[in-house]
Structure formats: structure tokens, C-alpha cells
Amino acid sequence: MCSTLNPLPLFTLFVMCSFLYSCGNYDEPPLVATNIAIIEPITGKSVSAGYITLINNTHASIELTHVDSPDFESIEIHESTVDNGIAKMRQINSLFIMAGSALNLERGGKHLMLMRHTGSLGTISLNFYSGELLLLSLQTSFTAGTH
Amino acid sequence: MNYKNILISILLGTTVATGIFLAGKVNNSTEALSALIIPKPIELPNFSLLDQANEPVTADTFRGQWDLVFFGFTNCPDICPTTLQTLTTVKHELKKAKSKTLPRIVLVSIDPQRDTPTILGKYVGHFGKNNLAVTGKIDEIIKLTSALGIYFEKTTVDDENYSVNHSAAVLLINPDAELSALFSAPHLLANYVNDLPVIMGDR
Numbered sequence: 582m583c584s585t586l587n588p589l590p591l592f593t594l595f596v597m598c599s600f601l602y603s604c605g606n607y608d609e610p611p612l613v614a615t616n617i618a619i620i621e622p623i624t625g626k627s628v629s630a631g632y633i634t635l636i637n638n639t640h641a642s643i644e645l646t647h648v649d650s651p652d653f654e655s656i657e658i659h660e661s662t663v664d665n666g667i668a669k670m671r672q673i674n675s676l677f678i679m680a681g682s683a684l685n686l687e688r689g690g691k692h693l694m695l696m697r698h699t700g701s702l703g704t705i706s707l708n709f710y711s712g713e714l715l716l717l718s719l720q721t722s723f724t725a726g727t728h
Numbered sequence: 729m730n731y732k733n734i735l736i737s738i739l740l741g742t743t744v745a746t747g748i749f750l751a752g753k754v755n756n757s758t759e760a761l762s763a764l765i766i767p768k769p770i771e772l773p774n775f776s777l778l779d780q781a782n783e784p785v786t787a788d789t790f791r792g793q794w795d796l797v798f799f800g801f802t803n804c805p806d807i808c809p810t811t812l813q814t815l816t817t818v819k820h821e822l823k824k825a826k827s828k829t830l831p832r833i834v835l836v837s838i839d840p841q842r843d844t845p846t847i848l849g850k851y852v853g854h855f856g857k858n859n860l861a862v863t864g865k866i867d868e869i870i871k872l873t874s875a876l877g878i879y880f881e882k883t884t885v886d887d888e889n890y891s892v893n894h895s896a897a898v899l900l901i902n903p904d905a906e907l908s909a910l911f912s913a914p915h916l917l918a919n920y921v922n923d924l925p926v927i928m929g930d931r
Contacts, residue, residue, distance in 0.1 A: 620809060630805035660808045663913045667879060668807045668896040669798075688810045689914065695805075 583630055611639045612678070614707070614717055616685075622698040631656070631693035631705075633686045637678040644710035645676040651704065654697035672692075675710070736745070759926060762911065762919035769906035773875040777836075777864035780849025785862050790905040792930050794831040795860070797899045799878050801839035801892050802851045808835075811915050816855045818920040829928045831900070836872065837863040838880035838894050872920065876907055900927060 616634040637643050648656040658673045676691065678684040686692050707715040779785050796815050800808035815833045826909040831888060836851050837843035840863045845852075848861035857897055863869075880894040896913035909927050911919065925931040 620805070628803050630809070649835045659806070663807070663896045666805075666896055666912060667893055668913070669883075669893045670804070670806065670891045689807060692806050 609638050612637055612643060612715060614715060617717065619695065627697045629695045629698065631695055632688065634683055635678045636683045637680060640680050642680050643678045645678065645707055646710050647708045648693055648704050652699050652702050653695045657694045659694040660691045754793060761922055763923040764908040766907055767903060768906040772905045773871050775868045775871040777862050777868050778845050779846050780861040782845050786903045790791055790901050792903050793827055794903060795834050795901040796831045797836060797901055799836045799838050799839050799873065799880065799894055801835060803839065807896065812855045814818040814915045814917060815898065817917055821917065821921045822924065827925055828930050831871050831924065832860055834860040834862060838869060839892050840864060840866055840869060860906050
């Protein structure tokens with residue numbers, strides 16, 4: 582959760598519409614995005630990280646193919662690993678959220694790499710293989726840093 | 729009291745005693761449980777780098793206080809800020825626990841091509857006022873990393889967009905400017921809060 586990320590300054594993002602994905606006939610939303618946090622881009626730096634939990638309530642896997650936002654020049658899906666004591670990061674082409682499962686994009690693991698913040702923060706689009714998208718409308722707030 | 733009751737009493741007593749022992753061991757241990765203690769501390773080599781104010785950084789810069797040293801780079805969006813945040817929280821926790829010794833946090837860049845003293849200074853400033861940022865010529869950085877067993881390697885995409893694989897360990901440098909202990913990833917707050925006071929002689 583965002584509160585555990587203190588004291589690093591964050592844009593804390595509240596999902597106004599946690600689900601805009603086409604719903605079909607489900608009792609619950611087929612895909613839910615929650616626990617969203619984007620580290621505030623540090624002054625002078627062009628990269629930041631985003632974290633999110635995606636819950637697939639359907640009986641089929643869902644493939645996230647790319648993420649974009651008018652507020653960042655580009656957003657890539659990355660994975661951090663520590664292999665034999667060596668920290669590595671690699672780009673991932675797509676992510677599968679397996680049927681009935683949750684996928685955590687979290688610190689030290691799979692995450693969004695956001696490049697060149699343009700200054701505002703409004704929406705992030707999660708684009709899926711099916712051609713549909715999950716549009717996250719974001720409300721910003723600022724968590725005080727340590728300095 | 730029959731034998732059954734006596735046996736139950738013994739078992740209960742043993743369980744409670746074990747619990748108390750283990751609780752004491754975890755919460756107020758006098759032993760470092762996670763850090764790798766270097767039996768014969770390794771002296772820092774001769775090197776010449778720069779801090780965020782463009783002032784020289786040498787082995788002597790590390791004399792007189794304990795330092796938690798991490799090797800990373802500012803274009804690292806995940807592991808580096810996460811590690812530095814953990815170290816910042818460690819200092820807060822030690823302060824709350826009224827530890828006599830608070831280590832300084834040091835980030836040594838393994839990406840001097842992009843990490844100028846100014847950029848690195850702003851970066852470490854996000855994690856606290858008294859942190860030390862170290863960068864400089866790559867040959868001088870290699871003098872330091874090779875002496876301390878730190879690995880790093882650029883993963884080339886192009887000249888501007890690249891990542892750097894690097895050792896994830898946090899090194900503890902003692903006031904004699906010697907490597908005295910090493911914390912491996914994952915960097916868990918509890919490991920530092922338990923081990924640092926023991927190693928630094930506060931417990």
C-alpha cells in the first residue's frame with residue numbers, strides 16, 4: 582500500500598474508476614486495478630517506477646501488452662531481479678494475469694518504468710491483447726519526504 | 729497430581745521458556761543474525777572521487793564514522809531507490825531506539841557517465857540531509873569496487889538508454905575506513921535494526 586512507501590515522496594494515485602474494462606456478464610468486475618503507487622520522479626531524473634496490483638476475476642488469462650500515459654513520454658514494463666547477489670533489470674514485452682489470480686507489480690519485482698514525466702498527472706492506460714483498455718483516472722496527492 | 733498432569737506441566741513450562749528465549753533472541757539479540765561479518769576487515773584502497781559538492785572523496789572520507797555504502801545509479805527506478813529508502817528507514821528506527829551510533833548513508837554511482845555530482849547530490853538529498861553521494865572517473869570507481877568485491881556492468885541498448893547490472897549488497901564501513909560487514913539482498917529492515925547496534929558496539 583502507498584502508506585508503506587514512506588518516507589519517499591510519492592504521487593499517491595487513487596483509482597477513481599477502478600474498472601472501465603468491458604464487463605460482460607460478471608457479478609464482479611473482470612479486472613480490477615488496486616494498490617497503485619507511482620514514485621515521484623526525483624528532481625532532474627527522467628525515470629520513475631510505478632506499482633499496481635491487477636486482479637483477474639475471469640476464467641481466462643488476460644495479457645497486458647503495453648501501458649501509456651499523456652503524462653509520461655513512455656512507459657515500459659520491467660522486471661527487477663537479484664540473481665546471485667547481482668541486481669538486474671530487463672524489459673518485458675507483455676504480462677499475463679492468469680485466470681482467477683492477482684498479479685503484483687511491486688518493489689524489487691515486476692514494475693512499470695515511467696520515463697520523462699511531463700509535469701501533470703491525469704491518466705494511465707493499460708492496454709490489453711484483446712484491444713481493450715483499462716483507463717485509470719488518477720487523483721494526485723503528495724506525501725511529504727524526509728527532507 | 730498424576731503423571732499426565734506432570735508431563736503437561738513440563739511441556740508447557742518448556743514451551744513458555746523456549747518462547748521467552750526466542751523472543752529475546754529476535755528482539756534484543758547480542759549477535760548479528762543476518763549480516764556477513766568480515767573476520768579480518770578490509771582496508772579501503774587508495775582512490776580519488778568526488779562528492780555532491782565536488783569535494784574530494786578518498787579513503788580518509790570514511791574515517792571517523794560508520795557508513796552504509798550502496799553502489800547504484802540514479803537512472804535505476806526500482807532497486808536503488810528502494811534500497812536507499814530502506815536504509816533511510818533504518819536510520820529513523822535506530823534514532824527512535826536511541827542508538828548512540830547512526831551510520832551515514834553513502835551512494836557510490838556505478839554510472840558516472842550520467843551521474844554528475846549535482847545530479848547524484850539531488851538524488852541522495854531526497855533520502856536525507858547528511859547522505860554522501862560519490863561519483864567520479866570510472867577508473868577510480870573501479871579501484872574502489874574491485875577492492876570491495878563489487879560487480880557492475882553496463883547493459884548496452886544505446887549510448888543514452890542503458891541499464892547497469894550491479895551488486896545489490898550494502899557494505900558497512902567502520903570508522904577505521906575498513907569494510908567490516910556486508911548485508912545481502914533482500915534488504916529487510918529488521919535485519920539492519922537488529923544487527924547494526926551489535927556490530928557498531930551499541931548493544
